[in-house]
Amino acid sequence: MNAKWLEKNKERFPKHIGFIMDGNGRWAKLRGKLRTYGHKIGVDSLVDISKYARKLGIKYVTFYAFSTENWKRPKDEIDEIFRLAKKCIDDNKDDFNKNNIRLNFVGDIDKLPNDLKIAIKNCIKDTKNNDGFVITIAINYGARAEIISAINKIIKAGIKSVDEKTFEKYLQTAGIPDPDFVIRTSGEYRLSNFLLYQSAYSELYFPKKYWPDFREKALDKAIKVYLKRNRRYGNV
Numbered sequence: 206m207n208a209k210w211l212e213k214n215k216e217r218f219p220k221h222i223g224f225i226m227d228g229n230g231r232w233a234k235l236r237g238k239l240r241t242y243g244h245k246i247g248v249d250s251l252v253d254i255s256k257y258a259r260k261l262g263i264k265y266v267t268f269y270a271f272s273t274e275n276w277k278r279p280k281d282e283i284d285e286i287f288r289l290a291k292k293c294i295d296d297n298k299d300d301f302n303k304n305n306i307r308l309n310f311v312g313d314i315d316k317l318p319n320d321l322k323i324a325i326k327n328c329i330k331d332t333k334n335n336d337g338f339v340i341t342i343a344i345n346y347g348a349r350a351e352i353i354s355a356i357n358k359i360i361k362a363g364i365k366s367v368d369e370k371t372f373e374k375y376l377q378t379a380g381i382p383d384p385d386f387v388i389r390t391s392g393e394y395r396l397s398n399f400l401l402y403q404s405a406y407s408e409l410y411f412p413k414k415y416w417p418d419f420r421e422k423a424l425d426k427a428i429k430v431y432l433k434r435n436r437r438y439g440n441v
């Protein structure tokens with residue numbers, strides 16, 4: 206992105222972008238490779254996009270890494286996704302504190318393999334005070350499960366009636382602003398149970414590119430699309 210253009214427009218950039226990383230399998234198949242190779246290169250995209258978003262002054266990014274529905278996939282593929290997630294945390298964890306980055310997770314972490322669970326818990330603890338840039342990974346996440354769990358916590362606390370502000374405190378995303386912009390790659394037009402409550406007013410964008418090909422230039426293009434949208438929040 207041109208430095209002058211960036212300076213002129215960055216005030217209007219989205220503060221929080223959610224990414225539904227789709228198309229890893231198809232990207233790999235197109236190249237005659239295993240689906241898991243697509244996930245491996247997909248992790249490179251996640252790292253590239255995080256670094257670039259931070260450089261552009263975007264404060265929050267959230268990535269949909271594994272949905273509650275993804276357990277239906279072959280075991281080998283699931284194991285490889287979790288192995289790649291653990292490796293990505295291990296490879297980058299020193300950078301987080303060095304660069305004031307908080308790595309946050311939403312989803313039911315308890316059901317994940319033990320080594321990944323421990324890596325996630327340590328990462329949350331070690332980076333919780335960093336506030337320069339916040340990366341949230343949605344893993345074993347489903348928005349409906351998140352909402353139901355919030356309701357159950359409210360009932361357990363004996364609260365009889367809540368408003369939006371109170372309800373949001375019981376969501377796993379508490380403290381993180383709603384996404385201004387949600388991008389799903391690969392030309393599928395669905396939210397697939399991603400941040401359903403939080404994306405009520407998000408701008409949505411569905412580029413054709415498969416996730417492993419979604420890099421800096423693609424994010425530039427997406428932001429330009431976002432800047433052309435007219436966010437009215439129900440107003441005229």
Ligand code: FPP
Nearest residue numbers: 226227228229230231244270286289290293
């Ligand atoms: C969708 O492609 C992508 C995923 C299921 C995400 C894969 C997640 C990771 C590799 C883990 C990342 C986590 C961290 C902590 C870095 P797809 O398989 O649905 O592709 P398809 O639609 O072409 O089949």
